[in-house]
Amino acid sequence: MRAIQITEFGGPEVLVPAELPDPVAGPGHLLVEVARAGVNYADTHQAENSYLREPRLPLVPGGEVVGTTGDGRRVVALVGTGGYAERAVAPVPLAWDVPAAIDDVTALGLLVQGASAWLLLRRSVHLAPGESVVVHAAAGGVGTLAVQLARAFGAGRIIATASSPQKRALALELGADAAVDAAEPELRDALVEANGGRRVDVVLEMTGGSVTDQSLRALAPFGRLAFYGMASRREPEPVPPAALLAHSATIAGMWLPHVFQLPGDVMGTALDELFGLASTGLLRVVAGGEYGLTEARRAHEDLRARRTTGKLVLDPSR
Known part of the structure; x- marks a missing residue:
């Protein structure tokens, strides 16, 4: 072969x-x-x-x-x-x-990237209705689905970041309320401004480096940041426990293979919901x-x- x-x-x-x-x-x-x-x-x-x-x-x-x-x-x-x-x-x-209604590209998009977005929102940050969500790399495979799922799960305000005007326009088309340039030097301030002057509740992050650092500084009390990749290949700054106490913040990590160590068929549950949303047109890969x-x-x-x-x-x- x-x-x-x-x-x-x-x-x-x-x-x-x-x-x-x-x-x-x-x-x-x-x-x-x-x-x-x-x-x-x-x-x-x-x-x-x-x-x-x-x-x-x-x-x-x-x-x-x-x-x-x-x-x-x-x-x-x-x-x-x-x-x-x-x-x-x-x-x-x-x-x-x-399912017959799901094409090949949609099936593949939902398997790893869709399930990752589902797990980040459902299990890592436990998104509550009305909360604000920042989705970094919002035009990517996970990001495009995370924006749509956050909307389907009742997020209050969705803030996307992406590296080009075209990518930011795509994020807005998919349901984001605001889009921020990922290269914004004062990213923390830009995220807070995009949220109407309020710190954000949830951040989904896979870039690393200063993006992670500034996102943590943008978290509201009891805010959660879920880290699932490091595309920049640059480590964020170390986070001392006292910095988490300052805003009652939570940092979560998510690696998809760990879903298979959970009791029950969590992956099957995720795919059932994802296939259902895609079949009815509420989710697009x-x-x-x-x-x-x-x-x-x-x-x-x-x-x-x-x-x-x-x-x-x-x-x-x-």
């Missing part, structure tokens, strides 16, 4: 097309004929070996696919690695049937671009350079 293989860690240049043997599905696994593979920011960390879970070489990257099984089921699945290929193997518990499998390097280059919006996918047929 055709696949993308990494034999050394590095930037997008390490994503190399290769001919590899078909994977074999052992007990408890499914072989999926891949229709589309999802591209996530975590994949860029996996390629350079800066991910939370250390990968082993050689490696076929890609953690999510949508396609068909041998018995004709159409599934979206988490595969860990191996997604950038014509065929992939998925554990049976990590494959979910896709923004298609951010489709690349051929052999264009995986360009997909990573575009993603890291912030040239993209929404959900990126690879087409293994080309």
Whole structure:
């Protein structure tokens, strides 16, 4: 089969097309004929070996696919690695049937990025109706869905940040009440001003560095910041406990794989709600671009350079 293989860690240049043997599905696994593979920011960390879970070489990257099984089921699945290929193997518990009303890009967008936005709002910050929400990187895969879900979950005021006028316009179209330039040097003040002069209740943050620092300073009493990535590759300032006491603030971290350590089928619950909202038109996955499998390097280059919006996918047929 055709696949993308990494034999050394590095930037997008390490994503190399290769001919590899078909994977074999052992007990408890499914072989999926891949229709589309999802591209996530975590994949860029996996390629350079800066991910939370250390990968082993050689490696076929890609953690999510949508396609068909041998018995004709159409599934979206988490595969860990191996997604950038014509065929992939998925554990049976990590494959979910896709409703007929849901297209491939929507299915992939809801699996990792939609579930991440759902978990951030439902479990990490426990969003209450009427609260203000800041969504950083609001034109990205998680951000576009977080803006819409915050609206569906009853947020009072949604403030989006993004790096270009076009991206900020998209966030407003999706339901944000205000949009702020992510490069604003006095970001804390800009967020408070966008919230009508009041500190904000909730921040969803995946940038790192000064964005995290200034967002924490914008929190209202009992405000919560949920941190789920560090796209800038820059660590925020250390936060002493006394600084949290000053505004009764909470900082949460969220890594999607931990959802499978929770009791019950939390992921299934999330997908049921997400598929339902999408089927009725209340939630839209923004298609951010489709690349051929052999264009995986360009997909990573575009993603890291912030040239993209929404959900990126690879087409293994080309």
